[in-house]
Amino acid sequence: xxxxxxxxxxxxxxPALPAALTLILPxxxxxxxxxxxxxxxxxxxxxxxxxxxxxxxLAAGPPASVLLYTLAPAKLIGWVxxxxxxxxxxxxxxxxxxxxxxxxTGRGNTAxxxxxxxxxxxxxxxxxxxxxTYASLADRVQEQTGIPYLLLDGRxxxxxxxxxxxxxxxxxxxxxxxxAAYSERVLxxxxxxxxxxxxxxxxxxxxxxxxxxxxxxxxxxxxTEILDAAGGRNVAEAAGRGGLVTVSPEQVLxxxxxxxxxxxxxxRASLATDPLWxxxxxxxxxxxxxxxxxxxxxxxxxPGINRLIGLRWLAGLLHPDLFPQPxxxxxxTFYRLFYHVDLAPDQVAALLSGAGR
Numbered sequence: 397x398x399x400x401x402x403x404x405x406x407x408x409x410x411p412a413l414p415a416a417l418t419l420i421l422p423x424x425x426x427x428x429x430x431x432x433x434x435x436x437x438x439x440x441x442x443x444x445x446x447x448x449x450x451x452x453x454l455a456a457g458p459p460a461s462v463l464l465y466t467l468a469p470a471k472l473i474g475w476v477x478x479x480x481x482x483x484x485x486x487x488x489x490x491x492x493x494x495x496x497x498x499x500x501t502g503r504g505n506t507a508x509x510x511x512x513x514x515x516x517x518x519x520x521x522x523x524x525x526x527x528x529t530y531a532s533l534a535d536r537v538q539e540q541t542g543i544p545y546l547l548l549d550g551r552x553x554x555x556x557x558x559x560x561x562x563x564x565x566x567x568x569x570x571x572x573x574x575x576a577a578y579s580e581r582v583l584x585x586x587x588x589x590x591x592x593x594x595x596x597x598x599x600x601x602x603x604x605x606x607x608x609x610x611x612x613x614x615x616x617x618x619x620t621e622i623l624d625a626a627g628g629r630n631v632a633e634a635a636g637r638g639g640l641v642t643v644s645p646e647q648v649l650x651x652x653x654x655x656x657x658x659x660x661x662x663x664r665a666s667l668a669t670d671p672l673w674x675x676x677x678x679x680x681x682x683x684x685x686x687x688x689x690x691x692x693x694x695x696x697x698x699p700g701i702n703r704l705i706g707l708r709w710l711a712g713l714l715h716p717d718l719f720p721q722p723x724x725x726x727x728x729t730f731y732r733l734f735y736h737v738d739l740a741p742d743q744v745a746a747l748l749s750g751a752g753r
Contacts, residue, residue: 397703424680436565439549439558440526442534446544447518450566454515454543456507456522459550459700462692465491465521466575466734467559467702469567473515483691485743490737500535509540517543519565523558523700524550524618552621555579555701578733582704583625586711589718590627599714600652602630602678603695609656609663609673610645614638618699628655645672647703652677656684659697660743664750683725686750691735705730713752723748724748 406657416664435445453471455461455633461476470486474497497515498506501522512520520537522530525549536546546565548558558578563572588599601618604613613620615633619640623630631651632643649672658664666685667673678684680684687695687706712719724744731739739747 407512409581425456431678437561438526439561440531440534440547442531442547444544446546446565450518452515452517452519453496453566454517454520455513456520456537456545456699457502457524458461460497460521460548461687462698463548463562463701464521464698467563467571468566469518469736471491471566473517476636479691483509486691486735486737486747488729488741494669501530501539509537512537512541513544514577514686518544519543521562522546523548523740525569526550541712542564548619550700551619552625552703553583553708555704556583558702568706570651575734578730579701579704582708585626586627586707588624590711590715591637595629598627598629599654601655601657601714602631602633602651604646604648604658604663605640605660605696606645607660609667610648613640613696619696620709621699622695622703622710626707626714628710628714648673649676654678654681657687657695657710658684659687659689659695661686676731688747688751690737690747708730709751 406547432448433445437445438444452473453464455464458476464472469491474495476499488707497660500507526549534545534547556579559572559576563569601623603612612632614635614637616637617639620630631653664684667679667684673679692702694709709723712723727737731737
């Protein structure tokens, strides 16, 4: 038989909360909000725990820098490379003097762990390849710094999806959806018009990088990705698949392209008098064009979302009958929406100098 508990052993009822605390407690809980972190899966399939609220973001490379600037410039804590004097007028003034952070990935990476930690980012983001090499780099930097590191898909066709997913990460869903919708419209409009073209209606194009124009991108190169989308054919695809390569002048002569594209003004100016190039059909026909590059390259450099306006420009350049609308109006719209600047007529003219329109 169990003993009867004494009065002292009986539990006392819990004291009632003061009336004021009873009223305040629900409000305090509401203010605390949801958990301080959330887990997401990035484009490489990595599970990454990120803060619930993100205010400071470090771009690991140039494409990420452009993406972040267009989506949420107030959260960009620095430029991978400081804007040059001629680039600044095409960017929001409040971003001109942001710190130079260097790059964590790609060619010529210059950032280091100490520099990253000193900037105190809430998040590191990279846009481009999501293959094992870049996933491994992201894991290593995340482990060394303790800062979450996201990889986003940099393929041109994935731009709308990337805007929506990254907008959700940053709490910028409305802005992300707006930029995604514009991207979808441009991609669909160009695809609808050039998609049915047979190969013989697609000009053969050589893309010449560097002061001598002898660096180019092979089939599958992200640097020449928009050529096919714009209704052209990359002559360098005949040399196989890969990234950027250096070719010989003899190889370019053998390809004899219909159109030559470059980013380099001195190279473009030299072609007409250079005996190595002057005999090419593109040079003789005057079909050598310099892709606009301010504040970011329209065709490349970097191979990021900046190529959206380049797609519209290049499709109109190669197929003016399919795109009779002036590129100037679309340029102003794009720069206002993506780059946060209203272009003056002289700025538009400067951008398109040498671009064939």
